[in-house]
Amino acid sequence: MIALLTGLGVTGIALAFGADFALVPGVIAGLAVFGAERSNRLVSWWPSLANNARESRYFAASGASAAWFDRVLEPNLPLPRLSGWALEPDSAGYLVRLVQRQEPQTVVEIGSGVSTLLVAYALEQLGAGRVIALEPEAKYADQTRGWLEAHGLTHRAQVITASLEEQTFEGWQGRWLSTDAIDSIQAESVELLIVDGPPSETSKEARFPAVPALLSKLKDGATVLVDDAHRADERRSIARWVESGQIEPDYIQLPLGTGLCVAKIAHSRE
């Protein structure tokens, strides 16, 4: 739409100045804006800091009640309870809004649970997209699969059981999801990465590998959402992703739940 208006506007100006081929600059300007719009598709949704702060304040003040999720997602069955091991309701509400705004085709989530179901519902409403949840614990993978089946959302979500194996990444050493599970994800396909696992007790800075291990699977400008971002380990991991140029330095820390970090994969990543 902006491209069309630009084209018409430039043609109008050219006509007003009496140009002989007034349509030519209009078409060129329209195509240029169209190209810019398409190349920026992933980043154009990126909300301004003011928007983010407003949305964050909304969820911080009012939370996101069960009634809010029922109204927004219209689930077929009652939703499982949030909090505890799952995302806090305010963070989950923010995640739902993020998916609705960004309309990602492929979401990867590390650490499955209620959030997988919520994302699947948000994608179902959009009529497109899929979430792939990587889950280290077989019993919790089964639990999430059970919810997806009961809610009729298996076409929107896949839960992959990914056992933890001793690995190293950029000086980090610990237990991380099996390479087989990561290999099964298509290269440069992921538009939103949700980092909510593995549990902190599995390794020091247990979530550090999330970005380096999945970098080749993430699109330029993809969003990375990190839960528990108030914790020292998560803060250190985020700082290391910035230092290595993997995420943009202008990430946002939202005071939701146990801390929610919203970051973007850098366009100049290595």
Ligand SMILES: C[S@@+](CC[C@H](N)C(=O)[O-])C[C@H]1O[C@@H](n2cnc3c(N)ncnc32)[C@H](O)[C@@H]1O
């Ligand atoms: C922080 S949780 C992930 C929660 C998920 N993203 C959500 O918001 O629903 C991290 C890990 O906790 C484990 N988990 C899942 N369900 C659980 C439960 N009912 N009790 C304890 N741990 C659970 C799983 O292994 C999961 O990967």
